[in-house]
Amino acid sequence: MSTNLLTLEGVHTHIGAYHILHGVDLVVPRGELTLLLGRNGAGKTTTLRTIMGLWQASQGRITFAGEDITRLNTPAIAQKNIAYVPENMGIFSDLTVKENMLLAARNAKHAVQMDEARLQWIFKLFPPVEKFWNHPAGKLSGGQKQMLAVSRAIVEPRDLLIIDEPSKGLAPAIIQNMIEAFEQLKASGVTILLVEQNIHFAQQLGDTVAVMDNGRVVHAGSMQTLAEDTALQQSLLGLAL
Structure with missing residues (x-):
């Protein structure tokens, strides 16, 4: 290899x-x-x-x-x-943080189907993602949006x-x-x-x-x-x- x-x-x-x-x-x-x-x-x-x-x-x-x-x-x-996070982050502002994450989780159709252990790992990396889980992504600060963008990229391995x-x-x-x-x-x-x-x-x-x-x-x-x-x-x- x-x-x-x-x-x-x-x-x-x-x-x-x-x-x-x-x-x-x-x-x-x-x-x-x-x-x-x-x-x-x-x-x-x-x-x-x-x-x-x-x-x-x-x-x-x-x-x-x-x-x-x-x-x-x-x-x-x-x-x-391969996951790509562009400079503009590509966040869907009208969707909640949870819905943004769910869109990136290809193996899940509902939030309960997302890998819970992986979500908990992401929440430890980026606590605001958990804190604002049910909030519209467009309401997040710039730093919180960047955390969401990276979290979305790694929601699956x-x-x-x-x-x-x-x-x-x-x-x-x-x-x-x-x-x-x-x-x-x-x-x-x-x-x-x-x-x-x-x-x-x-x-x-x-x-x-x-x-x-x-x-x-x-x-x-x-x-x-x-x-x-x-x-x-x-x-x-x-x-x-």
Whole structure:
């Protein structure tokens, strides 16, 4: 079995007349948290959306668990036990927290059919999900919506969790809660690919890191190596961690 759960090889993506990804090479090791960093407009979100089939790669190959998924549609990719939390979270505002969770639980038609032990685990990770179980999701704060979005993604066991900027716009206390939750998710064996701008968040969680610029991966390696090399941070990101 390959140590890499997800691999992108020479992936190009065009959106209309625009050529966004220019040959992305990326590996996501099994059981680790891989961070995708880069300035705004570097191609990070496009990479995630291309992996999920929301935008089709115009060239290159995407492999998941040894299977070529490049040409699969989004529902077929999700069926491979891959969950995606977009930057806008995709919450159904008019539905309750419970109804949002139930929609993501493919093996349950009613709330009582959801895995109770797994729900209790999620409630410990994100207490507001339990607290506001019967409340409309649209009434939640930004941090609570993000917790719901991640909870929905893990309501069933997943092999790969792909999340776009989970800490964006959150208060420091909520970010720390999110860090602790992701540490537990990692410990449970879930492989995670994360786009993140919060450097504190990245440093605490990342095992491996890929830095993007102009639609390409320009650096890949361990998060620790990047965190310890100020000159490398400046050259790649224009900042110091």
